[in-house]
Amino acid sequence: MSQVFVFHDVRTTDLDASRRFYSELFGWPITESPAGPMFGMSDGLWGGFTPLAADDSRRPQWIPYVPVADVDAAAEQALALGARIVKPRIDLPPGSVVVIDEPGGATLALWQAASQ
Known part of the structure; x- marks a missing residue:
């Protein structure tokens, strides 16, 4: 496989704050898709956000997808x-x-x- 990562999932308890953070820090455009908000760079979308409830047992984190x-x-x-x-x-x-x-x-x- 030539790519190390093919997608990234940002799991967050504060979707609005995460969207704003990555957009402002890196200039990533945030777009809406049927799967939810996605982020990317000029060469195409390459990540998305998964909202977690505040009482969710899963921790906020980045999950890289490896082909x-x-x-x-x-x-x-x-x-x-x-x-x-x-x-x-x-x-x-x-x-x-x-x-x-x-x-x-x-x-x-x-x-x-x-x-x-």
């Missing part, structure tokens, strides 16, 4: 290396994703594009 050739094989290999599955495979129109916590606790998403 893999086979999401199921990558998830199995991650488990064998000590990762924990946070969200099992989800099939979306543009591809499939599995969210994991690596052994040190950092969260990332394994992404397989549908065209693969």
Whole structure:
């Protein structure tokens, strides 16, 4: 895979503050999509915001999406290396994703594009 990350999900308890922060700090345009607010640069959209309720047990964080050739094989290999599955495979129109916590606790998403 040539790209290190293909998407970023910003999970936040204050959607308006996060939108304003990234827009003002980096000049990223914020656009609305059917999936919610998205941010990007001149070469296209490359991230989105997921609102979390204040009482949500999940912590605010950035989740990078890493492209893999086979999401199921990558998830199995991650488990064998000590990762924990946070969200099992989800099939979306543009591809499939599995969210994991690596052994040190950092969260990332394994992404397989549908065209693969």
